[in-house]
Amino acid sequence: MTLSRKTPPPNPDAFPTVQLFLLAIVRLAEPIALTSIFPYAWALIKRFQIGSEDDASFYAGLLISAFSLAEALMGMYWGGLSDRVGRKPVLLLGCVGTMFSMIMVGFAQNIWVALLGRIFGGLLNGNIGVIQTMVGELVTKPEHEPRAFSIMPFVWSVGTIVGPMIGGLFADPHESYPHLVPKGSLFDRFPYLLPNLICAGMLLVSIVLGYLLLEETHPDMQPRVLLPDDTFVSENTPLLETSDAMKRPAVDLRDENYGTVRSRDAGEWAAAAAAKDPEKQPPSIFCKRIMAVILALSIFTYHSMTFDHLLPIFFEDPRSPPARSLSALATATTTTLGAPFYSPGGLGLSLQAVGFLMAVQGAIALFMQAVVFPVMAERVGVYRLFVLIAFFHPVVYVIMPGLLYVPDSWLYPAIYFCLAVRNLFSILLYPLLLILIKEATPSSAVLGRVNGLAASAGAACRMVAPPVAGYLYAIGKKMDCTALAWYGSTLVAVIGAVQCFSVKRVREERGEEGDVEEVVE
Numbered sequence: 001m002t003l004s005r006k007t008p009p010p011n012p013d014a015f016p017t018v019q020l021f022l023l024a025i026v027r028l029a030e031p032i033a034l035t036s037i038f039p040y041a042w043a044l045i046k047r048f049q050i051g052s053e054d055d056a057s058f059y060a061g062l063l064i065s066a067f068s069l070a071e072a073l074m075g076m077y078w079g080g081l082s083d084r085v086g087r088k089p090v091l092l093l094g095c096v097g098t099m100f101s102m103i104m105v106g107f108a109q110n111i112w113v114a115l116l117g118r119i120f121g122g123l124l125n126g127n128i129g130v131i132q133t134m135v136g137e138l139v140t141k142p143e144h145e146p147r148a149f150s151i152m153p154f155v156w157s158v159g160t161i162v163g164p165m166i167g168g169l170f171a172d173p174h175e176s177y178p179h180l181v182p183k184g185s186l187f188d189r190f191p192y193l194l195p196n197l198i199c200a201g202m203l204l205v206s207i208v209l210g211y212l213l214l215e216e217t218h219p220d221m222q223p224r225v226l227l228p229d230d231t232f233v234s235e236n237t238p239l240l241e242t243s244d245a246m247k248r249p250a251v252d253l254r255d256e257n258y259g260t261v262r263s264r265d266a267g268e269w270a271a272a273a274a275a276k277d278p279e280k281q282p283p284s285i286f287c288k289r290i291m292a293v294i295l296a297l298s299i300f301t302y303h304s305m306t307f308d309h310l311l312p313i314f315f316e317d318p319r320s321p322p323a324r325s326l327s328a329l330a331t332a333t334t335t336t337l338g339a340p341f342y343s344p345g346g347l348g349l350s351l352q353a354v355g356f357l358m359a360v361q362g363a364i365a366l367f368m369q370a371v372v373f374p375v376m377a378e379r380v381g382v383y384r385l386f387v388l389i390a391f392f393h394p395v396v397y398v399i400m401p402g403l404l405y406v407p408d409s410w411l412y413p414a415i416y417f418c419l420a421v422r423n424l425f426s427i428l429l430y431p432l433l434l435i436l437i438k439e440a441t442p443s444s445a446v447l448g449r450v451n452g453l454a455a456s457a458g459a460a461c462r463m464v465a466p467p468v469a470g471y472l473y474a475i476g477k478k479m480d481c482t483a484l485a486w487y488g489s490t491l492v493a494v495i496g497a498v499q500c501f502s503v504k505r506v507r508e509e510r511g512e513e514g515d516v517e518e519v520v521e
Contacts, residue, residue, distance in 0.1 A: 016138040020148060022214045023138075024155045026091065027131055029206040031159025033098050033199040036167035037064065037105070039312050039355045043171070044192055048111045057313045057473045059111065061466030064309060066115045067101070070122025072459035078126020079133070079452015086218045087134050090126055092210055097124025099203040106196030122459070129455030136438045136451075137217040147374060153431050154369040161362030163199070164312075168355010170195040176352065289440045292503045294454050296390065297433045299496035301458040304426050305465035306489040307396070311361075313473060314400070314482065315354045317346025343401045343476070343483035347411070361419045368427040376428065383503075386432040389425050390500035394493040396422045401483035436503065 037044075041060040050059050082090040101121025108114035131152055139148040172191040173181040181187050187194050349357070376385055399418055406414040441450045469485050476484030 015144050015147070019138055019215055019217075020135070020151055022209070023131065023134060024151055026095065026206045026210040026214060027127075027152055027155045028159055029199070029202040030095065030098060030127060031156045032163040032166065032202055033102055034067070035160050035163030035308075035358075036195050036199050038308060039164050039168040039351060039358060040171040040192055040195075042313050042316055043351060044114070045111070047191070048114075050111050055474050057470035057477075058467055059470070060313065061309055061468070061470030063111065063114055063118060065463040065466040066118035067122040067125075068305075068459045068462035070119045071125050071128075072122075072456045072463055074123050075126055075129055075456030075459055076449065076452040079129045079449050079455065082126070082130050082133065082218070082452075083449060086216050086221050087130050087137075088210070088214055088216045091130050091134070091214075092207055094125040094127035094130070095203050095207045095210070097121050099200045099207070102196040102200040102203070106193035106200075107190055108192075109190075126452065126455065128458065129451035129453075132434055132437070132451040132454070134217045135434075136441075137219065152434075153427060154366065157362055157365035157369050157427065159362075160365060161359045164355050164358030164362070166195045166198055168352055168358065170198060171351065287440075287442075289504060290437070290450060290453075292499075293433065293436045293440050294457050296496065296500055296503050297437070297454055298457045298461045299492060299499060300390070300393075300426075300429055300433065302461035302465045303393075303397070303489045303492040303496065305462045306469040306485070306492075307422060307426070309466040309469050310400075310473060310485055310489075312354050312358065313470070314346045314403075315349045315357065316351065317348065317477070317482070319346060319348030319404075320344040320480075342480060343404050344480040345404075345477070345482060347403060357415060357419075360416065361423065364416075364420050365423040365427045368423045369431075372424070373428050373431060377432070382432055382435050386429065386436065386503070387500050389429045389432070391497045393425045393429070394490045394497060396425055397486045397490040397493060400486045404483075 041064055042056055045056045045059045045063065046053060048059075050056075078090050078094070098121045101117045104117025104120065105114050108117060135148055135152060169176070171194070173194050174183060174185070174188040174191065380388065396418075399421065403411070403414055403418065437450065437454055469489065472485040472488045473482055476482045
């Protein structure tokens with residue numbers, strides 16, 4: 001008789017390259033699907049003929065935020081469910097929901113069907129929190145955290161390159177490629193179906209790969225004992241581990257991971273909860289330290305989402321005639337508001353140009369994530385870099401309205417400069433917040449719930465941001481002050497710059513005599 005033997009786990013001190021790569025493949029299809037709507041959301045609303053054309057930006061914001069509204073309502077539920085049934089089933093279910101959501105939006109003939117599709121996808125999607133939890137469980141060494149937590153934002157950046165490019169190039173194909181898509185064909189009757197079908201196909205591939213190759217990361221769902229290759233086995237070898245099977249101390253102060261979220265195993269908390277020991281119940285996630293980081297994440301998510309929503313609208317909105325702009329600018333300097341507040345219309349770019357520019361933005365974000373972030377996180381430090389970026393973030397929104405007064409010959413270089421500044425701040429800030437959330441979590445037993453709460457808070461802000469920004473843009477357009485929406489985002493970023501100082505980073509370090517000390521940064 002021989003025992004079947006599972007493949008031993010990889011070296012815990014090694015970087016989990018393979019599983020993070022597989023997780024990234026599953027993750028990649030989602031940002032492609034979610035960002036592909038950005039270039040054509042404004043045009044889609046105008047096709048539905050809801051309200052006046054000036055209000056299209058507001059309704060486009062409602063359409064985009066419907067997904068986040070449903071996601072916010074269900075984020076904590078999916079995070080808690082992943083703590084009970086595992087991360088992988090919840091992750092794959094979220095991908096399935098997003099796939100069907102894309103198909104519904106593609107076939108929508110009115111705004112209500114499109115809204116229903118977006119809401120359906122959001123209700124089934126808890127992937128943001130689950131993926132953050134899986135990364136936290138795959139990474140066991142603190143020195144690997146900056147590299148590991150930068151991978152998912154890196155993948156998001158790749159998705160933001162491909163997604164808007166798909167949306168911009170394949171939306172309304174009859175208008176863009178009349179020789180390939182004849183009038184009366186399927187994609188002429190449903191002009192926004194093609195980009196959604198392409199994204200749904202990518203999601204299907206990620207679901208299949210995730211189901212076949214991705215491993216479960218939940219601590220309680222891992223094999224407890226893996227026999228070494230040289231272990232002698234016979235008929236008398238027990239099939240289940242006994243109390244003496246794992247001779248290890250409860251705490252090893254020599255372990256450099258001591259004091260991190262792995263300091264208490266999830267199984268210990270579960271056993272304590274089953275025994276209803278009040279002194280060993282899982283810790284509360286609603287503590288001051290966690291709430292401060294989640295609040296910082298929420299503020300950042302809000303003003304970052306306003307940028308993503310306003311950017312294609314601002315680019316596509318017709319540009320005011322130069323003569324009118326210059327004469328009105330001269331008049332505005334004599335008014336109470338002054339010239340900085342006179343900002344009529346947008347840049348008047350085509351849908352294809354907007355898709356290309358948003359793909360360029362994704363490429364810039366990719367460079368920031370892959371090259372700039374690891375270097376700055378290592379040299380400046382996670383907490384100090386977080387404070388520095390949050391403090392100067394309002395600059396991103398202040399410079400955007402200035403594009404209206406850039407000469408045509410310099411317009412594209414100026415756009416690239418603004419996109420570079422924006423991505424320097426936003427792309428670096430997100431992984432820093434993920435690291436701070438993991439460090440603030442007292443136990444891996446509640447890591448799923450903490451990330452679920454963070455995902456719900458972020459989704460709530462993504463829900464509110466587009467309609468508010470769109471409403472401010474609609475009001476500003478009527479006042480010849482489209483910069484009003486950008487200045488509203490500036491105000492929120494200023495609040496975030498002040499709030500960042502309330503986030504405290506507490507680390508446990510081993511002293512010279514082996515005692516554990518808390519160090520507050």
